Amino acid sequence: MGVAMILLVLLLHTWHTNVSACNQQSHRDNRVPCPPACVNGFCNGHGSCTCSTGYIGAAPLNQICEPFCPVGCINSKCIAPDTCSCDPGYAKDPTVSTRCIPSCSPPCLNGECVSPNVCSCDSGYTEDPTGRNRCIPSCSPPCLNGECVSPNVCSCDSGYTEDPTGRNRCIPSCSPPCLNGECVSPNVCSCDSGYTEDPTGRNRCIPSCSPPCLNGECVSPNVCSCDSGYTEDPTGRNRCIPSCSPPCLNGECVSPNVCSCDSGYTEDPTGRNRCIPSCSPPCLNGECVSPNVCSCDSGYTEDPTGRTRCVPSSSRVSVADFNISTQSPITAAAVNTPTVSIPLWLILVLTVAAAGALIGGLLYYRHRRRHTAPPLVAETELDAEFSLLDRTIQYQKPHTEPPPPYKEWEQKPKFVSHHKRLTM
Known part of the structure; x- marks a missing residue:
């Protein structure tokens, strides 16, 4: 369509030139002036102007001839044949002589000048808030601890490194990395709960025990590892007590x-x-x-x-003679003998031996009496007791005859004097 317009303009220009030539001829023939005088042309004598080459008549009556630019001026004005003058805020397009393009001063950065001193930012860029025809990269979300250097690309500040999550975020860098803590600013660690800063200052957090471990090392929050030779205190107060094996006695x-x-x-x-x-x-x-x-x-x-x-x-x-009587069979009032100190076990042995000897003597004495005539009277109370004991022993023997009736042998003894008994 542009080509057709150009051809149409050329045809009109040719026709206008021919008409102007005819008018000039008529003018020469008739010599009629044109009121007012023709601009950029001459009077053809018929009351109209004939435009010079490169100009075209303007209505009404074609009395003014204006410059003619065949392709037309864009953002400019045709001031001479095929010559355009740019409007204010525009500049010549270096590629097309008849075209003027908007001018931005300073030139647009990362954008296109779409009108005088007005920039349209490229994709991924946004207008610089300083308003100096500058478009800056856009990062969404905005860069944290860094600068957006291209669309959605951040350059981290010094002491920071790119977040591995890739969300336009720069995180503090600690070298060496924080142990048991979080790097909150360049080479500054914030310790985790239950940990405290290592006094060596090497980005290291060590476990904290309260109260401090006694005779041991704090290996995790409020947990102590006892030194060699020590064991955990059963009271559970971060205290290690000495260990003795076997345990101390008294x-x-x-x-x-x-x-x-x-x-x-x-x-x-x-x-x-x-x-x-x-x-x-x-x-x-x-x-x-x-x-x-x-x-x-x-x-x-x-x-x-x-x-x-x-x-x-x-x-x-005390071993003594006995004062024997029917009312008091065994007493120790008659004779007192000196005491003898001997061990207890020996006393028991002697007591058993004496009892055995006494019983044996009684049995022997009774045996002798059975083979001799019985005395008419009992000389002593001891004889009466021996007769009673002997009768009891015979009665208990299974193959002996029962003793005579009590009244036959229990006769009231006839006692002799003690002095005579001792001299018999």
């Missing part, structure tokens, strides 16, 4: 395998974490079983003075 474990004896106890010379009772002065004939308390050896008894001393045990036994 003492307290004050350091690994070292016991401090309780009051009244002393260290066992065997060295096996054992404290033994202490007696002062040492036990004599006994064993110290608790502080200043002795357990006497066999055959010994505690000294009544209470001085951790054991003395030999003794018993008093």
Whole structure:
């Protein structure tokens, strides 16, 4: 369509030139002036103007001839044949002589000048808020701790590094990386809960124990790892106590395998974490079983003075003649003999032996009497007792005849004087 318009303009121009030539000829023939005078042309003598070459008549009556630009001026005005003058705010298009394009000063950066000093930003860019015909990259979401250097591309600030999530975010960088904490600004760590900053200052957070670990190391928040030779305190207060194996007996474990004896106890010379009772002065004939308390050896008894001393045990036994009578069969009022101190076990043996000898003597005496004439009267009360005992023993034998009736043998004895009994 542009070509057709150009052809139409050329045809009109040719026709107008021919008409102007005819008018000039008529003018020369008739010599009629044109009121007013023709501009950019001459009067053809018929009351109209004939335009010069490169100009075209303008209505009415074609009395003014204007410059003619065949392709037309864009954003400009035709001021001479095929010559355009740009409008204010526009500049010549270097590619088309008859076209003027908008001018922006300074030129648009990352955009197109669409009208005088007005820029249209390219895709991915946005107008610079400073208003200097500048379009800056756009990042969505905006860059955090960095600068948007191209559409959705951030350049991190110093001390920051790109977030691996890729969301236009720059995160602080700590070298070495934070241990048990978070890097909140370049080479600055914020410790996790239960941790505290390492005093060495190497971006390291160490576990915190409150109260601090005693005889151990804090390996996690409020958790202690005991040193060698120590074990966890059962009270659970971040305290490690010394360990003794075997456990201290009658003492307290004050350091690994070292016991401090309780009051009244002393260290066992065997060295096996054992404290033994202490007696002062040492036990004599006994064993110290608790502080200043002795357990006497066999055959010994505690000294009544209470001085951790054991003395030999003794018993008093009186052996004497008996004053025998029917009313008091056995008494010790007749004869007193000296006492003899002998051990208790020996007393028991002698007692059993004496009882056996007594019974044997009675049986022997009764046996002799059965083979001799019975006395008419009992000389002593002891004989009557022997007769009663002998009769009881015979009665208990299964193959002996029953004893005579009580009245036959229980006769009232006729006693003799004690002096005579002793001299018989």
